[in-house]
Amino acid sequence: MVEIRKPIFVETAVSAVMEHQLKAVSEVISIHACDNRRLSEPIYATNAIPSFDKSPYDGFAIKSSDTNGASKNCPVTFQVVDHIGAGELPTKKLQVNEATRIMTGAKIPEGADCVVMFEICHEFEQDGQPFIRLKREIPEGDNIMKEGSEIQKGDLLVEKGTLINPGIKALLATFGYHHVSVAKKPLVGIISTGTELLEIEEPLQPGKIRNSNAYMIASQVKRAGAEYRYYGQLADKLESSFGKIKSVLDEVDILITTGGVSVGDYDLMPAIYEKLGAEVLFNKVAMRPGSVTTVASMGSKLLFGLSGNPSACYVGFELFARPIIQTSLYNPNPFLKRTKAIMATSFLKANPFTRFVRGYIHFEKGTMVVHSAGMDKSNVVSSLAHTTCLMVLPGGSRGYKAGSVVDVLLLEDTEGQQSFEAFRKLKKEES
Amino acid sequence: MVEIRKPIFVETAVSAVMEHQLKAVSEVISIHACDNRRLSEPIYATNAIPSFDKSPYDGFAIKSSDTNGASKNCPVTFQVVDHIGAGELPTKKLQVNEATRIMTGAKIPEGADCVVMFEICHEFEQDGQPFIRLKREIPEGDNIMKEGSEIQKGDLLVEKGTLINPGIKALLATFGYHHVSVAKKPLVGIISTGTELLEIEEPLQPGKIRNSNAYMIASQVKRAGAEYRYYGQLADKLESSFGKIKSVLDEVDILITTGGVSVGDYDLMPAIYEKLGAEVLFNKVAMRPGSVTTVASMGSKLLFGLSGNPSACYVGFELFARPIIQTSLYNPNPFLKRTKAIMATSFLKANPFTRFVRGYIHFEKGTMVVHSAGMDKSNVVSSLAHTTCLMVLPGGSRGYKAGSVVDVLLLEDTEGQQSFEAFRKLKKEES
Numbered sequence: 001m002v003e004i005r006k007p008i009f010v011e012t013a014v015s016a017v018m019e020h021q022l023k024a025v026s027e028v029i030s031i032h033a034c035d036n037r038r039l040s041e042p043i044y045a046t047n048a049i050p051s052f053d054k055s056p057y058d059g060f061a062i063k064s065s066d067t068n069g070a071s072k073n074c075p076v077t078f079q080v081v082d083h084i085g086a087g088e089l090p091t092k093k094l095q096v097n098e099a100t101r102i103m104t105g106a107k108i109p110e111g112a113d114c115v116v117m118f119e120i121c122h123e124f125e126q127d128g129q130p131f132i133r134l135k136r137e138i139p140e141g142d143n144i145m146k147e148g149s150e151i152q153k154g155d156l157l158v159e160k161g162t163l164i165n166p167g168i169k170a171l172l173a174t175f176g177y178h179h180v181s182v183a184k185k186p187l188v189g190i191i192s193t194g195t196e197l198l199e200i201e202e203p204l205q206p207g208k209i210r211n212s213n214a215y216m217i218a219s220q221v222k223r224a225g226a227e228y229r230y231y232g233q234l235a236d237k238l239e240s241s242f243g244k245i246k247s248v249l250d251e252v253d254i255l256i257t258t259g260g261v262s263v264g265d266y267d268l269m270p271a272i273y274e275k276l277g278a279e280v281l282f283n284k285v286a287m288r289p290g291s292v293t294t295v296a297s298m299g300s301k302l303l304f305g306l307s308g309n310p311s312a313c314y315v316g317f318e319l320f321a322r323p324i325i326q327t328s329l330y331n332p333n334p335f336l337k338r339t340k341a342i343m344a345t346s347f348l349k350a351n352p353f354t355r356f357v358r359g360y361i362h363f364e365k366g367t368m369v370v371h372s373a374g375m376d377k378s379n380v381v382s383s384l385a386h387t388t389c390l391m392v393l394p395g396g397s398r399g400y401k402a403g404s405v406v407d408v409l410l411l412e413d414t415e416g417q418q419s420f421e422a423f424r425k426l427k428k429e430e431s
Numbered sequence: 432m433v434e435i436r437k438p439i440f441v442e443t444a445v446s447a448v449m450e451h452q453l454k455a456v457s458e459v460i461s462i463h464a465c466d467n468r469r470l471s472e473p474i475y476a477t478n479a480i481p482s483f484d485k486s487p488y489d490g491f492a493i494k495s496s497d498t499n500g501a502s503k504n505c506p507v508t509f510q511v512v513d514h515i516g517a518g519e520l521p522t523k524k525l526q527v528n529e530a531t532r533i534m535t536g537a538k539i540p541e542g543a544d545c546v547v548m549f550e551i552c553h554e555f556e557q558d559g560q561p562f563i564r565l566k567r568e569i570p571e572g573d574n575i576m577k578e579g580s581e582i583q584k585g586d587l588l589v590e591k592g593t594l595i596n597p598g599i600k601a602l603l604a605t606f607g608y609h610h611v612s613v614a615k616k617p618l619v620g621i622i623s624t625g626t627e628l629l630e631i632e633e634p635l636q637p638g639k640i641r642n643s644n645a646y647m648i649a650s651q652v653k654r655a656g657a658e659y660r661y662y663g664q665l666a667d668k669l670e671s672s673f674g675k676i677k678s679v680l681d682e683v684d685i686l687i688t689t690g691g692v693s694v695g696d697y698d699l700m701p702a703i704y705e706k707l708g709a710e711v712l713f714n715k716v717a718m719r720p721g722s723v724t725t726v727a728s729m730g731s732k733l734l735f736g737l738s739g740n741p742s743a744c745y746v747g748f749e750l751f752a753r754p755i756i757q758t759s760l761y762n763p764n765p766f767l768k769r770t771k772a773i774m775a776t777s778f779l780k781a782n783p784f785t786r787f788v789r790g791y792i793h794f795e796k797g798t799m800v801v802h803s804a805g806m807d808k809s810n811v812v813s814s815l816a817h818t819t820c821l822m823v824l825p826g827g828s829r830g831y832k833a834g835s836v837v838d839v840l841l842l843e844d845t846e847g848q849q850s851f852e853a854f855r856k857l858k859k860e861e862s
Contacts, residue, residue: 035653035654052638085697086697168816173646200607201609207519207538210606212601216600218600337794363770365770367797385593385601387596405797
């Protein structure tokens with residue numbers, strides 16, 4: 001009576017999803033709205049930086065050869081014939097022993113080939129005319145930032161797929177990109193199933209719980225860089241649920257359902273996938289929590305059937321839905337960043353399945369220490385509140401002692417990584 | 432002629448700003464809009480979890496005492512009298528040797544005190560009636576999640592000031608918070624000064640550069656959790672600049688200006704602070720870049736005069752403006768998270784001032800390695816594009832070799848830290 005499903009490895013399941021690459025779509029938006037979006041085109045320098053020879057300091061622009069032979073005992077004198085603020089243009093070409101007072105960032109006048117800082121000039125007036133006196137030779141090119149010395153016109157500055165942070169926004173502005181080509185956010189539909197669910201505005205009723213998964217997943221979808229639309233809750237009725245899911249599929253790129261994927265009397269999702277003609281990629285994964293996570297494809301669309309259990313739902317989204325969303329944002333590193341951390345908590349009970357334990361990272365002098373985010377029962381929603389990573393405890397015949405080094409998947413990281421490595425091997429313990 | 436300013440330590444400057452705490456203001460928003468906002472009130476449990484005794488598995492609810500004496504040779508038989516799905520309510524109180532088929536999450540019926548999983552029951556029919564047979568004794572309370580066993584009504588779940596992530600959004604939904612009290616974002620006005628600046632839509636002109644700082648700061652303001660309003664550019668004219676700044680101050684909580692804070696001929700901000708009657712907290716900090724960073728207060732408002740140099744502007748915002756914005760969001764950990772990392776790059780030239788070098792973090796087997804984000808000239812905007820942290824190189828008589836352990840301030844972190852420690856001491860090198 002109970003259907004027997006054969007679990008597959010997490011990495012096999014991830015690969016199966018990633019084979020169905022979502023199409024990446026580009027759109028053009030205002031620079032004002034571009035924060036935290038990903039570039040759909042590389043940024044090239046539209047001009048050289050600096051775009052003209054400029055002074056990096058306040059000082060006097062002169063011709064270096066006029067200082068030839070200058071010394072403490074034999075100073076040279078320059079008449080100050082012009083004064084250029086940043087953004088102003090030189091009005092005079094310098095003649096022999098003439099100087100221009102120049103401000104930081106201003107254009108070097110014709111006839112000058114170096115800048116002398118205020119501090120080493122003696123300024124004086126003679127017959128109402130400003131002069132400076134110099135007691136040393138100044139080399140040609142001194143204190144001049146040459147046109148193109150930082151960036152040449154046409155230089156590749158930032159790769160496609162990069163997340164726009166304050167520095168990149170500054171680059172976009174510098175090169176006049178007031179409109180920016182970015183990845184369009186895919187639209188993720190969210191549907192909850194389960195007769196036990198109340199909408200959050202409803203008062204609690206005996207035997208029922210409020211629907212928290214839909215709100216949690218909405219937040220995870222946003223963190224993953226996509227848009228969401230919440231389509232409400234379905235009661236555990238096959239016909240009406242099928243109709244709703246079929247119509248929602250026309251509107252979204254990805255459909256996420258929560259609940260109904262197990263093998264219980266009220267779990268309708270398997271029957272709905274069949275009725276839709278969707279190809280089920282897998283419906284059992286060798287992991288805890290979330291072993292019943294199901295993913296199906298239908299044409300270009302993907303259907304994620306996540307568990308109704310909050311922790312399983314959370315983990316299922318991060319492992320399977322987030323990377324495929326990231327590929328549609330041109331991110332060349334779509335997977336969760338994986339690194340190693342020292343466990344602060346013991347998990348002594350062995351489990352044949354790979355466990356993904358919600359945790360948070362604490363830095364201790366440059367070393368990452370990972371703490372369990374709370375009671376690790378899969379149905380404790382409160383343990384998710386402080387989660388910033390998933391500890392990976394590969395399945396096997398033994399538990400893990402505090403002090404062991406384990407893999408962690410970082411959830412708040414935006415850098416990601418290019419490939420998804422296997423979880424199968426047991427890690428050596430280090431103390 | 433050139434005003435001499437006395438530099439103060441970075442930590443003294445930070446303290447001076449933090450004494451002028453901005454008032455935190457609360458507002459109530461929809462749960463749908465609450466991602467990445469900070470709670471202005473703690474979250475308490477509005478009901479117990481579970482809110483009723485429930486079954487964690489699919490199985491049969493029975494009375495444990497009915498299994499007394501059951502064994503392989505002496506099985507006991509129960510008649511299945513009811514069937515409860517999740518969200519449904521029991522319709523029957525169990526009598527002796529009666530069982531209720533019960534689904535995961537459903538309410539335990541009256542008369543039952545344990546749940547037996549499908550796997551250990553033998554199901555059969557007799558005269559068209561369903562029965563189960565059990566070959567072992569079941570202890571009282573087995574497989575029952577008791578009301579309140581996870582969370583008691585009134586429990587404090589999350590502290591005020593916490594950033595709302597997917598887990599916290601799930602908690603809010605679980606407890607029916609469809610409206611959420613969050614910190615109102617302070618409004619930060621941004622004004623650029625400098626006759627050399629072009630708006631980004633304008634074609635490049637000789638002697639001029641496009642205004643990138645305003646866009647960069649706007650993005651930093653958003654990352655810091657505040658709203659911004661860009662008020663455009665001011666030419667280096669005292670009267671008109673003063674009038675504009677005075678009127679903008681009526682509209683914003685914080686005013687950030689870029690440029691004009693140095694001691695050059697065109698640096699008008701010192702005169703404007705004086706004319707406004709603002710109290711200048713400091714105008715010279717022992718740091719590179721950004722030594723001319725100026726902060727002034729006027730009543731409850733703060734004025735940040737950041738350097739026109741992009742790197743100095745960036746660092747000045749993160750060190751001085753971000754923490755005070757975070758306090759107005761109720762964040763008890765308003766300062767940039769500080770940890771240690773191994774330098775991948777050498778900085779052999781000594782500098783008497785503490786340097787803040789833009790870098791990015793790379794994890795190598797749980798150890799943080801920090802790389803320089805690019806050429807570290809203070810005027811190279813492209814070096815900011817990949818920045819995720821600031822390396823702190825305390826001032827002194829020597830440089831830093833690759834392999835040294837240095838402090839890093841994490842810019843993409845949202846956890847922060849409670850206090851700002853001194854930067855003065857030279858760190859020991861480790862290789």
